Amino acid sequence: MKSARKPRTLAAPSTEKVRGKRQPAKTNPGAKLRLRARRWEADTLKRSLARLPERRARFVSDSGLEIKRLYTPLDLGKNDYLRDLGFPGEPPFTRGVQPTMYRSRLWTMRQYAGFGTARETNQRYRYLLKNGQTGLSVAFDLPTQIGYDSDHPLAEGEVGKVGVAVSTLQDAEELFRGIPLDKVSTSMTINSTAAVLLAMYIAVAEKQGVRTESLQGTIQNDILKEYAARGTYIYPPRQSMRVITDIFAFCRKRLPKFNPISISGYHIREAGSSAVQEAAFTIANGIAYVEAALASGMDVDSFASRLSFFFNAHNNFLEEVAKFRAARRLWAGIMRDRFKARDPKSCIMRFHAQTAGSTLTAQQPDNNVVRVAVQAMAAVLGGAQSLHTNSRDEALALPTEDSVHLALRTQQVIALESGIADTIDPLGGSYAVEALTDQIEAGALDYLRKIAALGGSVKAIEAGYMQSEIADSAYRHQREVESGARVVVGVNSFEIPEHPARPVLSVSPGVERLQRRKLAAFRKKRNQRRTMTALENIINTAGGTGNLVPPILEAVKAGATLGEISDALRKVFGEHREI
Amino acid sequence: MNSLIVRRILGGDVGAAARLMRDLDDEIPAARAALRGLYARAGRAHVVGITGSPGAGKSTLADKLVEAARRKGQTVGVVAVDPTSPISGGAVLGDRIRMQRHAADEKVFIRSLAARGSVGGLSRSVFDTVTVLDAMGKDLIILETAGVGQDGIKVAGAAHTVLVVLSPGQGDDIQAIKAGVLEIGDIYVVNKCDHRYSEQLARSLLLALEGTAPRDGWTTPIIKTEAVSGKGTRELLDVIGAHRSALVSGRAWERRSMNMARTAFMELLETGAREFISGELAREKRWRRTFSDLASRRADPHSAARSALRKLLNIKACK
Amino acid sequence: MNEKKRKIRVLIAKPGLDGHDRGAKVVVRALRDAGMEVIYTGIRQTPEAIASAAVQEGVDFVGLSCLSGAHNNLFTRVVRLLRKKGAGDIIVFAGGIIPAPDIPKLKKAGVREIFPPGTSTRDIAQWVLQTAKEL
Incomplete structure (x- = not known):
């Protein structure tokens, strides 16, 4: 058994001390490098700075991590290749969860879609599948997500708006009509009503003659982040946790290929958190689910390999790549050391990524195409198992078919033209990326300790801790944008007068009436x-x-x-x- | 016109009451005249103050008390005070979030107030707001303080029954016990009672309370609640009712009411005096000699202040 | 003379089922920093609860945020209910993902101003301060 990984401090540790312990001083390569680095700073750099000062006094990432001018082996500190990076498909999975990564199989291109009625959405799915999409991702409307039928008074105005309305088994059948459920994998963004939608999915499959055991896909089923960031909760936390562990147990027996949860940092980030908070809060929630499952009598290795994750792919490229890698390593360590998982598969963090909706701007919406491409590359270089790329017009309204098409093509260009999918973890070993990976891991560990002190995720959320941390970050971000400290192209720099002429998709109010009639x-x-x-x-x-x-x-x-x-x-x- | 407003408020007009509260909060003189008509009709409500450190769960507890009181058929007013930012003068009044589910209940009136820099943390207009709710006929009025430092103490003079809310695991609760809330609580609430340290907190609280003598024939109880789930909150409302009965039967109700009236009266006097004095001091010319005497050490501050007070208070004070 | 003393009171509310409160919370803080007293209702509010809260709190403004696309229905219901409660003088403004074609309709229904995505919170605060002068 390998020794437990020691949490590292945020400050880059002194290389001299560490190396000094391991090796005699005279053969210490760190000392020589350090000397040369100092000389470079004193001579070459100093002369250059005198002539050409830097753009800013201090460079920071989106999360406020200080970005150094230059990273060298000196920044890797205590980093030990075999212990901290290892090989793909082996713990701690820093470099990737599969031994061949995208050389064997590309990530699943999975565009989140759904609006209006089941029939309309079904048509959009068929369109996407015809165009090379490889998995479905269902967006439900808010009433469906919060457990109200389309004809409930609180559903008024919301039916079919942010996703498809599904109140009955009949709606679910229409949604998947003509789509072979044994061939596609389906991801459903559904939380407090996950058990109901899962049941409908199973019932539809049975009607299609598909065996339950062969169903593949994911239900989000992550209620903790709903309390912390997204808001589609119904029941109190403890009761919700019971439903979730019931789903775990059911899926283990009946749907062995199905992911019964997608532990989501995505919405935490959208609500305004930093990258470090996103990784930390997601993992803290993951710990809470594992604990709940263990408390319900399950063995860790019987369910842990089916836990899946969902992260945000944001703008700050290197930080994002580092975030994915750090999260993977952290999770592997927690599963092994804290939960004593014996099966290496239990330590794997598989994740879906989506580009950051909150970075899309209503101003000059075509700029969003570029943002999405950069964010998608970060997800791929971070080793995502599946990816959704946002459409350029999502800050304005629901995406049009054209925009969805372009978003999918963005993934295909990255996958098949850019070459970044042809070698595993190509940024691994980059001094900057490895140093940032270490930094994010250390920052996340700090948060995990704070949450543990509050009594774990459920208590921390009940005390409003995560919520206020997220709101603080969101406000800080907004003030930085408004002071100009943070540039948003087209919003606070390079603005042009614009006329919002682009056609937008809107859901007709007729959907609500139709749903009412169908329900009756x-x-x-x-x-x-x-x-x-x-x-x-x-x-x-x-x-x-x-x-x-x-x-x-x-x-x-x-x-x-x-x-x-x-x-x-x-x-x-x-x-x-x-x- | 004032009598019309008074009639409307007595008749339960929420909009008129809310506007009057606003004018009182903004210190509009005409509003004070309207309050006169209401003051005479108030004095029946049971005012319950809630104090405790931030994060102890005061708002959630208040929400659950509203629910329990409504089940008993009582009408309820809530006044929730939050601090004012000393920098901007603005305030985020966030307590309502936890009680907002009662918004559409006509028998519940929730009002958020900013402390607006009044000394002691209770908003200056708290007393007026309570008067309006009282005159509207609310049976129970819950007064939730911002809960920092001295406000807790201040609430003792503004309520018939004072709840001190503590919750385990925050570390500052034992500090709070030391900081003097032991003298003001009529009921102690250990919230978040499912927490592993709640027993420990209850024990140390019991120990600390041991020496205190019963007040007004009432031995201060410690009630355990879990406001998030509502556990223990109905019992708490019963204990609050029992405290009222004890006050009434022991003739302490009048004493408390008098004390509340005194606090409100003092508050106004102090505010008036402070404003009057700062207004006077603003007339620089008149005081220039005093200041320069003080600066050049020809006079000492105590004597100067005393003689100034004598002079000022002889003048017909207060507008 | 007394007018100077009047604080601006604003209720920020999230009608409907939409839980995206990042924008609402940011606006709450920004208005506080502009010297206003801001009451926040939290998410998932019915138009009825919002209108009642606005009346009880005696606010000058109600700011609504909705990102789910249900704005046409929800915003107009809030305006209508305020009027019904005799609080038609409360000024309603709004933000969220509001497609351009909906803006004139909402304004006609009584929403005084709509702030689209990307609006600076300083602009919102400035607008409230400016509009408050007519009160």
């Missing part, structure tokens, strides 16, 4: 007694300790709607309110 007809047609019995069964199970997924699956098949199932659980669990 659906409710009329079903066997009321069977539906009610199934719902009562959910209530009874929720009051006890049994796994909730089977009765939810039964209820879906019995014609219960998403809102009815969620209401049944609300009765037992209560509702969470903002902290």
